[in-house]
Amino acid sequence: MINMFEVNETNKMIEQENLDVRTITLGISLLDCIDSDLDKVNQNIYNKITTLAKDLVKTGKTIENRYSIPIVNKRISVTPIAMIGAAACKKPEDYVTIAQTLDRVAAEVGVNFIGGYSALVSKGMTTADELLIRSIPQALACTERVCSSVNLGSTKTGINMDAVRLMGEIVKETAEYTKDADSLGCAKLVVFCNAPDDNPFMAGAFHGVTEADAIINVGVSGPGVVKTALEKVRGESFEVLCETIKKTAFKITRVGQLVAKEASKMLGIPFGIIDLSLAPTPAVGDSVAEILEEIGLEYAGAPGTTAALAMLNDQVKKGGIMASSYVGGLSGAFIPVSEDQGMIDAVKANALTLEKLEAMTCVCSVGLDMIAIPGDTPATTISGIIADEMAIGMVNQKTTAVRLIPVIGKGVGEMVEFGGLLGYAPIMPVNQYSCANFVNRQGRIPAPIHSFKN
Template sequence: MLNIMEVHETNRMIEQEKLDVRTITMGISLLDCASDSLETTCRRIYGKITGKARYLVATGQAIERDYGIPIVNKRLTVTPIALVGASCCKSSEDFVQIAQTLDQAAKEVGVDLIGGYSAIVSKSMTPADELLIRSLPQALSQTDIVCSSVNVGSTKTGIDMDAIALLGHVVKDIAFETRDNDSFGCVKFVAFCNAPDDNPFMAGGFHGVSEGDCVVNVGVSGPGVVSRALDEAKGKDMEFLCEIIKRTAFKITRVGQLVAQEASRRLGVPFGIIDLSLAPTAAPGDSVGEVLEKIGLDQVGAPGTTAALALLNDQVKKGGIMASSSVGGLSGAFIPVSEDKHMIDAAASGCLTIEKLEAMTCVCSVGLDMIAIPGDTSAATISGIMADEAAIGMVNQKTTAVRLIPVHGKTVGEQADFGGLMGYAPIIPVNQVGCSAFIDRGGRIPAPIHSFKN
């Protein structure tokens, strides 16, 4: 538990430095809902979600009141639906019915988002995986709070290029189907390499098959706290800077640990992990970009950005691990362009390019996230970017992801507005030189030599 000094510090971080618990996420296994009847499967899914999660939102609100700690989102993750629906779904439309059931059940219990409309195709696609992927334009345009992910590769298996080739077209179709809302459907989809089973953040969260029947995971966020702490490090050396970041991450994680244990106790559900990710918002003072600039950059994207981000990510993880034995998920620093005021400004000025962002993903927690690109970007180019990012994850044994929004009808220099935590983004250019001959080869990129560790 927190001692009295930590209570005072926590109050200051909440009141002045925008500390919040970004999400309490309940993970629910739906494996026992599978059947050979679509109607039965949907009924079981609805019943299990509404039964397990009926007190999640009220519990989160009670913890907020009792401890004064803001909990921004209450969310759900479920077993990858390609597995759950494999026996009963004979068409993409069948999978869409399950997506609509997830949407209805999540709204019934009052959560903000539900993740797990997902497929794991690290090596190749099953027929069910392919049907789910092809259903995404319809599923994400006809539901409101369902989020989806596809894991296209891993260090152990390589990269499924057939899935990546298909996803380039699917992302374009999602953008078209939600064209009246700045292609918002693409905000709810992410392609992963090395996806973690216990990620509480969206759009990539799902309840992995290695997890138990029901678990509570917590995602903590505190870029504003780290930013204010770095005011003490002005003019100091790297060792002092690292110590400040580690100590701050420790304090933030302690708050998350308290909330996670209390939520677990009140809900009667096992506590899973704390994801200590510096997840920004577009609000002033809540920016990872601002943290990087306080480390010494004139603007995010300048030379030195990747090194500064590597330092930040590592120190955040070191501080978090000292505070909790249950740190998991993605844990580190997120760089979603549309959700970070300083990154939005850097992208708008041209200082932060998609190539620089790709370099940064080698050392951050995830990947190319919430990047608005021209709506006429080709499917092959989108697939090529996914392949590049998956290769970074595969070779470096880390999680990487791509969440691109090709905003239908808009081009470089215009802006897309996604609302709420999703923020807004300038549409930035991408390299349009063709790569279709590479993407169209299909097959699988083999796992790297260092994957063979058995």
């Protein structure tokens, strides 16, 4: 039973501590849209999404008004488009027409992003997969709302290094295609190891083939709420610290569960999962880095950062998992540089480096996220960074990701402005030594020995 104290407490978290539901994401299967005729594929996609998603934004606004809970984003994820276009698409430009259809339908139903312009190539690439991947730069340059992701590895299959090499080139090409907008296309492109089928967050959301025809997934947030709670226990023991994070995560997740169940009921679409991730924004006070500072670090990146982040991530999961019927997605703490004011400040103070961020990804829920790097960074270096992050995910049996933005025409120390939730970022230095001979080897890195569990 929810009492008046809890209602007032939740209202305070919303009004003063930046609590929000970051996204309601409607996952839609497009498997029944497959056809050998490209025009028919595009029409089928348009018809299905407009039918299922026509009330999504209106439903979100109704829930916001009813419960006074901000729902920042209403989004859609779809079945990886490499599969949907395989029978009809004969060249990369054919896939671009599907991206344009997705963009048009997203605008019509009013969502801010649509994810699933994706390919799953952890063990090998089909012809269709490669065509879609090669179409990504053009697709992201000519659309506004489309997000793209490619899964390059998994604990069970190893790392597809041919795809890793190709994605380094694609990231660089995407940067060039959108250089007039500070290479913004790269902010809508992420590569994964162990990508989950039910992630509601962009740019990596897609609707996995194991999912139902349509589902509702919700991503909660609340770094500001956790930070405020920790301010009240300064100097206390780790036991008190952990208990505080757990209790706070429970309260945040209950808000997400309420929104998810209401949206499911109103839309007549099954509830999928709650993603427990602490997702920061550029707003002051809504930062994962500031939580780490409240725990006792001068800046994110100081010695002890990885341990503090590991503890935070674990306690968020322990607190949130009891608050929801189904937990999934990524679930933990995001550490995007451009979207987190505390991370930006740490980079400016030279406390946080790319190498330290990589170490932090070993214990948090995603990876190297929204990091601006010099525009002249070689494609092979980008591939090497991707390979390192894929290896962390593969060996540790966790999801890892890379969203790098080589900003064409800018160098270390310059600033780049993306706007909105994407924020702004200083260009970070990248190791100058070459990994080209490593990246240019062909084939796969095998799965680790502990992957054999059958």
